[in-house]
Amino acid sequence: MPEGAQLTLWRAFVPRWAYLPLSGEGAARFGGRWNAVGEPTIYAARELSTAWAEYNQGFVQHPALIAQLELSGARLADLTDAVLLETLDIDRSIHRCEWRADLDEGRVPATHALRHRLVGLGFDGLIYPSFMSPGGSCVALCRWNERAGPQLKVIDPDNRLPKTPASWV
Template identity: 30%
Template sequence: MSLLKLGFQYKGVVYRGHNLRWQHAPESGEGAARNGGRWNPVGLQALYTSERFETAWLEAQQGFPFKTQPLTLCTYHVDCGPLLNLCDPAIQERVRPNPKEWMHEAWLNKKLRREPVIAWEIAAQLIEEGFTGIRVPSQANGATHRDINIVFWKWSQKVPTKVRVIDDEKRLPSEPSNTP
């Protein structure tokens, strides 16, 4: 059976904590493309979101939960798919054997040493198969089983890949600020 048959359409809300430099572009994956991330190599845009705002806060703090940095927390309306649920151990095993090895991979250390990052290989495979994103457990310091992220590789403002920031009162700036 193709993995794509295991995909699902995510409908609901997700959250994302933005560095103030990116609050003018909450639907952009440019920051992730510039630096790479656990599930995207440099050059591939990705939108990292969380199912709970608490998780978005943990993720945005970059491992410093007791040294809080300013951020803009946004909520997104989502109707996007197909996504693959990598929170399911059976699906993890189908994607690649030994999920404990790659689900907790020290991807940043590998990136810095210019070694292959397994998660990037998996992302490339899933994108090629037609997935728009994945649902994965958070690896942030302090994360628990309740902390789940959704990473989008393909999104737009319309269904079937809709991921739109909720800003009914137009509070987000439309231009970059002078924030360093």
């Protein structure tokens, strides 16, 4: 993504958290493909259908809130680009990383190590192919809405999203 460019993203998440559409705390709490526990991360998709497929992971169709996001000013490592993979000496097998098995066996997943490397190189996140929606792609955003960093906003023109958890009491 060229710096300064805008990117439309889609995020599906548990409706209970509708008042926090830009939080990466769920990922920080449980960890994920591209983040260890304690590392806030926004996971989103570049296509609406991919967001839905990734959220449900191909299993039971759970209720979800789907929000459209607008990302600007992010420097993303596009891991779907063979030239970038070669330039950074990243093997394509990274997309088949068994990160859950690695965690279960006490190993640091290759995806977590790569995230740290990319952040160290100045990337704000990365684009990767969807596992659940062939042909789709996702974004794992490591930095957003900091003073001098990329900006992420939720598209909510009629202010329908709740502002507090009170709507779920």
